[in-house]
Amino acid sequence: MPRFLLVVFLSLLPVLCLAQQPVEVWTYHLTPPFKVNASQGLSQDFVDLLNNDPANAGRFRFQLTELPRKRLDLQLERGSPGVLLWATPQFFTAELTANARWTQALLHDQQSFVSLPDLAFEYDRPRSLKGLILGGVLGYRYEGLEKEIASGAIRRQNVHTDLQNLQKLLSGRIHTLLIAQSTLLYYRQSEKLGDLYISEKPLYQFTRHLLITNNLGKAASDYLDGFLAALPSNPHWQIILNHYGLQSMAAHD
CATH class of the missing domain: 3.40.190.10 (Periplasmic binding protein-like II)
Structure with missing residues (x-):
């Protein structure tokens, strides 16, 4: 050089x-x-x-x-x-x-409860989930509901992904699901999900x-x-x- x-x-x-x-x-x-x-x-x-x-x-x-x-x-x-x-x-x-x-x-962001409009679910404390099937994602903890889930007072069914949960909801196999609002907004834009109802009260923000x-x-x-x-x-x-x-x-x- x-x-x-x-x-x-x-x-x-x-x-x-x-x-x-x-x-x-x-x-x-x-x-x-x-x-x-x-x-x-x-x-x-x-x-x-x-x-x-x-x-x-x-x-x-x-x-x-x-x-x-x-x-x-x-x-x-x-x-x-x-x-x-x-x-x-x-x-x-x-x-x-x-x-x-x-x-x-x-x-x-927030953890939102999502359901179908004809069976709209409005969250009001854990007891409002009695008798319903709640969709969750494996490995996720839902603050404020874990005690009732562990005791069986809330029936929780798990899948691997949020999209699988949404598909279960659309097929009527669960009553409501929990999903981060950020994830829900993304899927509502990227997937043809149809009408969904979001509880006015989230699990938490x-x-x-x-x-x-x-x-x-x-x-x-x-x-x-x-x-x-x-x-x-x-x-x-x-x-x-x-x-x-x-x-x-x-x-x-």
Whole structure:
């Protein structure tokens, strides 16, 4: 390499290294709309939005990593640097998040009861489910109902996916089901589900945030703060929300 080019390369090396700084982005939400298939979903689109953001200017390479919840908890316990997508504060202990901080809410969500219009179910405390078959998803816990489910007071039938649950409801094999509003909105846009009734009272409401570890580094942390402050007015974010049917869930504060 000519001496002049070598000098130029060495002078640019710090900038090139900075441009390659990787940032791990974790998700344990592996169902629609967060993951639609191996390469598509809200999580991947959000990471792409970060990487293509002009304010990023190539300084950070955000890399999506899918983790089961137990492995995610281990990452947080170890103090590994990273960013967690779509997390809800009440689903994490203060000890587990002691070395991280919550951002403002990105999405407002809820666990909704869905039924058919001609047999519309309106939730009013666990006892309102007496005599009905509740559709659930294997491995999911439904806060506020677990005691009655364990005792048999609530009859719960499980399937592997939310879409299977919706198909069971449409075929009349269950009376009502529980599903995250974000998932329901996605399927109502992507599938021909027909008319459905959503209980005015959900099982519970919650918000989805980012969790940013304290040891991520000041530069990346400051960049994320600026990105999130501008997110509600980001037209590319609005396009993504529209694509998954989530416009009504977007947080604006």
